[in-house]
Amino acid sequence: MSEIPSGLKYAKTHEWVEELHDGTVRVGITDHAQELLGDMVFVELPEVGAAVHAGQECAVVESVKAASDVYSPVDGEVVAVNERLADSPELVNQDPYGDGWIMQVRLADDAEPGELMGADDYAAMVESEEAE
Amino acid sequence: MNESPLIFEQSRPGRRNPAHAPEAPARPVDMPAELLREAPPALPEVSEMQVVRHYTRLSQRNFAIDTQFYPLGSCTMKYNPRACNTLAMLPGFLGRHPLAPVATGQGLLACLFELQEILKTVTGMQGVSLAPMAGAQGEFAGIAMIRAYHDARGDTARREILVPDAAHGTNPATAVMCGYTAREIPTDAQGDVDLEALRAAVGPQTAGLMLTNPSTLGVFERRIIEIAGIVHEAGGLLYYDGANLNAILGKVRPGDMGFDVIHLNLHKTFSTPHGGGGPGAGPVGVGERLLPYLPLPIVAREGETYRWLEESDRPHSIGRLSAFGGNMGVLLRAYVYARLLGREGMERVAEYATLNANYLMARLREAGFEPAFPERRATHEFIITLRRQARELGVNAMDFAKRLLDHGMHAPTTYFPLLVPECFLIEPTETEDKATLDAFAAAMAAIQHEAETRPETVKTAPHTLPVRRLDDVRAARELDLVWEGDEGKP
Numbered sequence: 001m002s003e004i005p006s007g008l009k010y011a012k013t014h015e016w017v018e019e020l021h022d023g024t025v026r027v028g029i030t031d032h033a034q035e036l037l038g039d040m041v042f043v044e045l046p047e048v049g050a051a052v053h054a055g056q057e058c059a060v061v062e063s064v065k066a067a068s069d070v071y072s073p074v075d076g077e078v079v080a081v082n083e084r085l086a087d088s089p090e091l092v093n094q095d096p097y098g099d100g101w102i103m104q105v106r107l108a109d110d111a112e113p114g115e116l117m118g119a120d121d122y123a124a125m126v127e128s129e130e131a132e
Numbered sequence: 133m134n135e136s137p138l139i140f141e142q143s144r145p146g147r148r149n150p151a152h153a154p155e156a157p158a159r160p161v162d163m164p165a166e167l168l169r170e171a172p173p174a175l176p177e178v179s180e181m182q183v184v185r186h187y188t189r190l191s192q193r194n195f196a197i198d199t200q201f202y203p204l205g206s207c208t209m210k211y212n213p214r215a216c217n218t219l220a221m222l223p224g225f226l227g228r229h230p231l232a233p234v235a236t237g238q239g240l241l242a243c244l245f246e247l248q249e250i251l252k253t254v255t256g257m258q259g260v261s262l263a264p265m266a267g268a269q270g271e272f273a274g275i276a277m278i279r280a281y282h283d284a285r286g287d288t289a290r291r292e293i294l295v296p297d298a299a300h301g302t303n304p305a306t307a308v309m310c311g312y313t314a315r316e317i318p319t320d321a322q323g324d325v326d327l328e329a330l331r332a333a334v335g336p337q338t339a340g341l342m343l344t345n346p347s348t349l350g351v352f353e354r355r356i357i358e359i360a361g362i363v364h365e366a367g368g369l370l371y372y373d374g375a376n377l378n379a380i381l382g383k384v385r386p387g388d389m390g391f392d393v394i395h396l397n398l399h400k401t402f403s404t405p406h407g408g409g410g411p412g413a414g415p416v417g418v419g420e421r422l423l424p425y426l427p428l429p430i431v432a433r434e435g436e437t438y439r440w441l442e443e444s445d446r447p448h449s450i451g452r453l454s455a456f457g458g459n460m461g462v463l464l465r466a467y468v469y470a471r472l473l474g475r476e477g478m479e480r481v482a483e484y485a486t487l488n489a490n491y492l493m494a495r496l497r498e499a500g501f502e503p504a505f506p507e508r509r510a511t512h513e514f515i516i517t518l519r520r521q522a523r524e525l526g527v528n529a530m531d532f533a534k535r536l537l538d539h540g541m542h543a544p545t546t547y548f549p550l551l552v553p554e555c556f557l558i559e560p561t562e563t564e565d566k567a568t569l570d571a572f573a574a575a576m577a578a579i580q581h582e583a584e585t586r587p588e589t590v591k592t593a594p595h596t597l598p599v600r601r602l603d604d605v606r607a608a609r610e611l612d613l614v615w616e617g618d619e620g621k622p
Contacts, residue, residue, distance in 0.1 A: 036553065041608035064604040065547040067301075090605070130523070 002031040002126070005097055010122035011073035013055075016097060017116060020104070024079060028101040029061060029070060029092065032126050037063040040089035045081040046103055052078060059102050061092060070102060073116055080104040136193075136598075139186050140615050143176040151180060174617050193598045195542050201568050203492075205513045205545035205557025206300070206348055208378045208400035212465075215472060216403065220464035230456040234439050240464075241438035244457070245431040247467040248415075254470075254478060255377075255394050256387025257417030261426040262458045269453055270395030270414025271306040271342075271373070276450045277393055277418060277425040278340045278369045279310050284448065290339040290367065296325050298349050298549050300375060303342040312339055319551060323349040323505045325359055334366035344373040345389070346380070346511035348549045349504070350489070350557065360390025369393065369421070377401045378485050378561070379512035382478030392419045401481075402466035413462040424448035429457055484562035485512035488569060492560050495573035500580065504552045513559035515552050522554045527583040527590050529554040534601060535582070535593035539575035 004010075009017040014033035018026040034040070044060035052058045052072035059070040081103045085091060092100035117125065160168065178186075196202070202209040228237055248260040264270040275293065282290045293307035296317045304314035317333055318326045325343070341363045345353040353359065360370055372386040372394035378401045386394045398413040399406035406412055418426060428449050429440040440457070443449065457463075473481065493503055493514045504515035522528040533543035533556070545557040560569055583590045592601060 038547075039605045041605055062608075064608060066550055068550075089609075130519075 002035055003097070004030065004032070004119045004123050004126070006119040008097070008119065009073070009116035010119070011071065011116055012125070013071045013073075015070060015073045017073045018097075018101075024104050024106045025074060025076075026101050026104050027058075027073060028096055030122075031096045034093050034096045034100070037061060037068060038065045039063055040092045042067075043085040043089045043092060043102070045083075045085060046078045048078050048081060050078045052076060052103075052105060061089075072105070074105055075108040075110075076105040077108070078103050079106045136186070136189055138615055139176045139178060139183070140174075140617070142178050142182055142186065145177060147177040147179060149178065149180050149183070195537070200540055200542055201560075201564060201572060202542040203544045203558050203560045203564075203572065204542060205350070205515075205559040206375055206548070207406075207545065208375075208397070208512075208559060208561060209406075209542075210378075210400075210403050210561040211563040212403050212405045213469065213472065216465040216468040219468045220461055225460070225464055230460075238438055240460075241431050241440075243467050244463060245433050245438055247463060247470065248431060250467075250470045251396060251415055251417060254382060254385065255372075255374075255396070255417045256385030257391075257394060258387075258420050259423045259426055259430075260415055260417045261428070261430050262413065262415045262463050263427045263429060263453050264395065264414040264416055265454050265459050266412040267375070267395060267397040267399075267414040268302055268306070270397075270416050271302055272309055273414075273416045273427045273450060273453060274371050274393045274395050275306050275310040275312070275340070275342075277416070277422045277427075278371065279312070280425040280448065280450050281369065281422055282339055287367070289336055292337045293339055293371075294330070294333055294341040294363070294368070296343065296347065298323075298347045298551055299342060299344060300348060300373065303344075303373060307342070317341075319347075319349070323347065323351040323508060324354060327355060327358065327362070330359065330362055334362055334368060336367065338363065338366045338368035340369040340371050340392075342371040342373060343391075344375050345386075346376045346513075348376070348557070349551070350510050350512075350514040351505055351508045352379070352511055356389045364390065375400065376512065379482055381482045382475060383482045387417075387419060393417070393422055398462055398466040403469045404462045404465040411459045411462055413459045413466065415458075415463075425450050427451060427453050481562050482512070485560075486510070488512075488560040488562060488564055489514050489558070491566070492558065492569045492573065495569065496558075496576060499573055499577040501576065504555060512561070513557060515549070515555050515557050517552050517555050519554040521580070521583055525583045525587055527587050529556060531583075531590045531593065532556070532576070532579055535579045535590045536575060537594040538596045539571075539578070541572055541575060 010030065014030045016028055016030050020026060040061060040063050042062040046052065046058045054073060054075050055071055057069040058072040061068055061070055082101050094100065197209050197211060225240060228240060244262060248262060251260045264273050291312055292315050293312045294317050295303045295307065295314050296319055298319050307314040315333060318329050320326045343353065345356055347353055363370055369392040370390055372391040374394055374396040377396060381401060394417045395414050398404050398415065424446065425448055428442060428446060428451065431438055432441050489510045489512050493510050496516055497503060501516045502520060504517050518529045518532055529546045533546045536543045547555065548557055579590055594600060
């Protein structure tokens with residue numbers, strides 16, 4: 001069973017959101033997602049300043065198996081990206097909730113809370129996907 | 133490990149091979165001095181025997197359809213009959229210059245014309261162009277024709293191509309290359325296109341739908357007539373990706389299913405050699421509406437003579453995709469293959485490809501493997517998922533794939549389609565016999581037993597090949613294919 005920290009919010013498309021309490025959030029992909037994708041070879045990051053929209057593509061993670069879109073879980077503006085991923089995409093595998101973060105987003109003023117889940121709901125979703 | 137050095141590394145200054153040197157070295161005439169080399173090129177200086185040994189050894193390391201079972205799903209790695217090579221290499225074909233007068237190449241043009249007619253008949257389309265040089269270029273040509281059709285009608289708001297999520301990655305890539313955006317349509321639990329989602333997605337922005345049928349999930353799209361109706365009613369056109377035509381060759385025709393345009397992979401369905409990246413051939417076929425836009429050149433018959441149709445004959449053509457007539461050697465092999473089979477033979481291709489796939493699926497099921505779509509009959513290929521092995525034994529699809537190599541069999545396609553976790557997409561093709569299929573099932577059962585008892589053996593496979601487990605991450609990130617010589621060496 002993959003790791004699902006309780007303090008984070010999760011999107012159906014396997015991204016996590018960490019509330020940084022300064023109007024911004026940090027976003028990455030979950031441990032479960034990186035396990036499914038396998039060893040990362042490349043991460044295409046969004047540009048700082050770019051607008052992102054909940055449910056829309058914001059980055060691409062490419063593993064030895066496949067290239068997959070990462071969907072922004074929130075509306076807002078990218079204020080920072082994890083530059084270390086350019087040289088060390090394996091951080092997404094090694095530490096998906098820490099050094100493997102992808103982007104930091106300033107939430108739009110009118111941002112809706114969206115359809116994010118708590119850890120328990122996300123864990124249940126992952127379990128039901130695996131049992132299918 | 134590297135007991136076979138590069139041919140460059142075997143070079144010794146001054147070693148010559150006069151028996152193979154040109155008799156009178158060509159001298160450049162009218163070549164500006166600044167374009168001439170100052171030093172000779174860094175070609176390896178080796179003997180004839182070194183060359184023979186080097187390349188013979190390399191060829192022995194090949195894993196190929198000529199030496200091994202090669203059930204690579206969605207690739208149709210069928211045996212390439214030698215007659216096709218022999219006839220395509222007749223001196224009249226080999227020696228023909230592409231700019232030689234048409235009057236002296238009527239035989240070649242007759243073959244190409246007949247190939248166009250055969251492909252038209254077997255796909256149920258109204259016109260065929262052999263020009264695209266590969267499947268990807270065929271896709272490009274197909275979508276470019278759809279775009280030309282809409283644009284010619286002033287219907288320029290259509291900017292979206294629908295692509296099922298089971299599609300080959302080339303489909304959305306092609307749509308984007310042609311200036312469209314790709315919109316994904318989900319697949320239902322039975323492997324069919326989700327019709328409700330399709331209905332909700334079509335509209336005045338829909339340029340077309342790209343569909344592979346049978347799909348990459350190894351099942352036939354059962355509601356294809358309904359799908360065609362939905363897309364056509366919305367004003368879109370239907371594109372048929374010919375990757376899996378082998379399953380239905382001579383049985384069902386894409387034209388009869390409602391498709392407006394199709395590309396064929398001759399290197400798959402028509403058994404021309406493919407491997408090492410080509411060359412391929414990706415002819416396109418079209419229905420009535422797209423006829424004016426076919427890429428050039430096309431061969432026409434006028435009375436008893438043949439000629440190339442040019443821009444003046446087809447002013448609305450999307451244009452040329454290569455300098456000359458396409459990959460002639462590939463087209464000729466496909467022509468011979470089609471003539472060898474005939475109509476009856478083509479039906480047997482589909483029947484035996486499907487029989488072999490269903491037989492192998494049943495054998496693997498008996499051995500305890502889990503088909504991804506157990507209720508569905510397989511087409512020419514099928515999917516098993518090794519997610520249980522990955523979860524319970526820590527041995528994943530890639531480990532099984534590598535271990536199969538030790539059993540002398542090429543691995544099936546792994547981790548594609550993306551919809552099925554830890555999957556194998558297995559396509560035995562019609563040219564394999566029962567003994568080979570049984571041997572594959574036995575190898576899979578043996579690996580399963582190993583995974584349960586000695587998982588490390590599977591996880592560190594292969595053990596018997598010239599190279600062991602490769603570092604996929606490094607290969608993707610630090611790809612190094614160029615010999616750059618010994619800098620600073622005299």
